[in-house]
Amino acid sequence: MNKGLAQWHEIMRSSDTKALFDLIHPDCVFWSPVVHTPQVGRDITFAYLSAATDVLSEGFEYTREIISGDHAVLEFTTTVDGIFVNGVDIITFSDNKILEFKVMVRPLKAINAVHGQMGEMLEKLKAASATH
Amino acid sequence: MNKGLAQWHEIMRSSDTKALFDLIHPDCVFWSPVVHTPQVGRDITFAYLSAATDVLSEGFEYTREIISGDHAVLEFTTTVDGIFVNGVDIITFSDNKILEFKVMVRPLKAINAVHGQMGEMLEKLKAASATH
Numbered sequence: 001m002n003k004g005l006a007q008w009h010e011i012m013r014s015s016d017t018k019a020l021f022d023l024i025h026p027d028c029v030f031w032s033p034v035v036h037t038p039q040v041g042r043d044i045t046f047a048y049l050s051a052a053t054d055v056l057s058e059g060f061e062y063t064r065e066i067i068s069g070d071h072a073v074l075e076f077t078t079t080v081d082g083i084f085v086n087g088v089d090i091i092t093f094s095d096n097k098i099l100e101f102k103v104m105v106r107p108l109k110a111i112n113a114v115h116g117q118m119g120e121m122l123e124k125l126k127a128a129s130a131t132h
Numbered sequence: 133m134n135k136g137l138a139q140w141h142e143i144m145r146s147s148d149t150k151a152l153f154d155l156i157h158p159d160c161v162f163w164s165p166v167v168h169t170p171q172v173g174r175d176i177t178f179a180y181l182s183a184a185t186d187v188l189s190e191g192f193e194y195t196r197e198i199i200s201g202d203h204a205v206l207e208f209t210t211t212v213d214g215i216f217v218n219g220v221d222i223i224t225f226s227d228n229k230i231l232e233f234k235v236m237v238r239p240l241k242a243i244n245a246v247h248g249q250m251g252e253m254l255e256k257l258k259a260a261s262a263t264h
Binding site for chain 1: 163164165166167168196198199200203204205207216218219220222234235236237238239240241243244247
C-alpha cells in the first residue's frame with residue numbers, strides 16, 4: 001500500500017482534519033457524484049471531503065480495494081437518511097498526496113439521497129472554509 | 133492484462149454477442165447503476181450487458197484502467213440523450229470469465245438519463261432473452 005493511501009485510511013479513522021488538509025495536493029481536483037463541474041484546488045477539495053465524510057459517516061465501511069500504482073479504487077457502503085449507498089472513491093496520488101478524488105455512487109435512490117443532503121453539506125462547506 | 137479483460141475489450145470492438153455470452157461465468161452477478169437488487173446468472177447478465185452496450189454506445193470511450201489481479205476498474209465517458217455520462221465498469225474475473233460486473237455513473241443528470249433509457253433497455257432485454 002502506498003504511504004498516501006495509508007494516511008487516508010488513518011485519517012478516516014482519526015477524523016484528523018489538519019492531517020487531511022496536509023494530505024491534499026495544492027492542485028487537487030475533486031469530482032462529485034452529483035455535480036458535473038470539477039472542484040479545483042486544495043481548499044475546496046478539503047471542504048468537500050470534510051463535509052462528505054461527515055454526511056456519509058453513518059455505517060460507513062470500505063468493502064473492497066483495487067490498487068494499481070498511484071491509483072486506488074476504494075469501494076464503500078454506507079447509509080444516508082436510511083438509504084443504502086454503494087460507492088467508490090477513486091483516488092490518484094502524486095508524491096503521496098491526493099491529486100484527484102472522484103466519487104461515484106449507486107443505485108439511483110442513493111444518489112438522490114446524497115443530492116438531498118447537499119444543502120446540509122454546503123452549510124458544512126461554509127463552516128469548514130471559515131476555519132481555513 | 134489478463135486474458136478475460138483482453139477478451140472483453142475485443143468484444144467491445146467487435147460486438148460479438150456469442151463471444152460475450154461465452155465470456156460470462158454461469159454464476160455471474162450484475163449490479164446496475166440504477167437498481168439496488170443484484171441480477172444473478174449468465175442469462176440476465178448477458179441481457180443487461182447487451183442492452184447497456186447498445187444504449188451507451190454513442191461516443192463510448194474507456195478513459196482509464198485500474199487493474200489489480202482479477203479485478204479491473206474501467207472508467208468511461210459516453211453520452212445518453214445528449215447528456216454527458218462518466219462511469220466505471222468494475223469487473224471481477226474468475227478463470228478469465230466475468231464473475232461480477234458492477235456499473236456506477238455520475239453525475240446526477242447522467243444517472244437520470246440512464247434511468248430514463250431503462251424502458252428502452254428492458255425492451256432490448258426481452259429481445260435478447262428471446263435469442264437465448
